[in-house]
Amino acid sequence: MMNIRTSRSLKLRVERVIYSIALFISEFKKFRNNKINKKFLLGIPLAIISLEIYLGIVLGYFFGKFLAGKYDGRQRIKSIIFNIGNYRLHLHHWLVSSIILISALFNNFFPFFPQLFFGILGGLILQDLYLDPNWYRVLIKKN
Numbered sequence: 337m338m339n340i341r342t343s344r345s346l347k348l349r350v351e352r353v354i355y356s357i358a359l360f361i362s363e364f365k366k367f368r369n370n371k372i373n374k375k376f377l378l379g380i381p382l383a384i385i386s387l388e389i390y391l392g393i394v395l396g397y398f399f400g401k402f403l404a405g406k407y408d409g410r411q412r413i414k415s416i417i418f419n420i421g422n423y424r425l426h427l428h429h430w431l432v433s434s435i436i437l438i439s440a441l442f443n444n445f446f447p448f449f450p451q452l453f454f455g456i457l458g459g460l461i462l463q464d465l466y467l468d469p470n471w472y473r474v475l476i477k478k479n
Contacts, residue, residue: 352387392455393462400429400463424476430464431474433457 383390416427437457440446446453465471 352384386451388449388451389455389458392452392457393459394455395452396433396456396459396461397463398459399456400460401467404429404464404468419478422478424478426474426476428464428468428471428474430461430468430471433460433464437461 379390379393382393416432418425418427434457437454440453440457
């Protein structure tokens with residue numbers, strides 16, 4: 337016989353799967369009509385596996401997009417750039433988020449729900465890699 341905690345956990349998982357399937361079906365109908373971006377469907381399997389990670393990635397992506405602003409020189413938060421001799425070291429937020437993520441993993445540091453924490457950092461990383469055309473320019477020689 338299942339205890340109450342196990343039955344609640346099972347119920348939450350079933351509800352999550354049903355919600356994900358319903359979301360997939362509704363978005364697939366839009367996809368057939370070419371009304372949504374095809375890349376959106378890549379997140380559906382992740383949402384089925386872990387809704388917390390999926391929501392964290394979405395939150396991190398939009399948080400990064402909001403703070404970074406448009407990639408035309410206007411930003412809400414200034415980039416972290418260090419001048420080192422004849423070079424500039426540009427710490428993109430994908431690099432900073434990666435360092436925080438790796439440090440948290442090695443030190444077992446999770447300030448709040450671990451799945452959400454990893455998702456937010458992953459969303460910040462994905463947003464910068466996806467939208468910034470100069471994401472790979474970390475060490476730049478001065479003119």
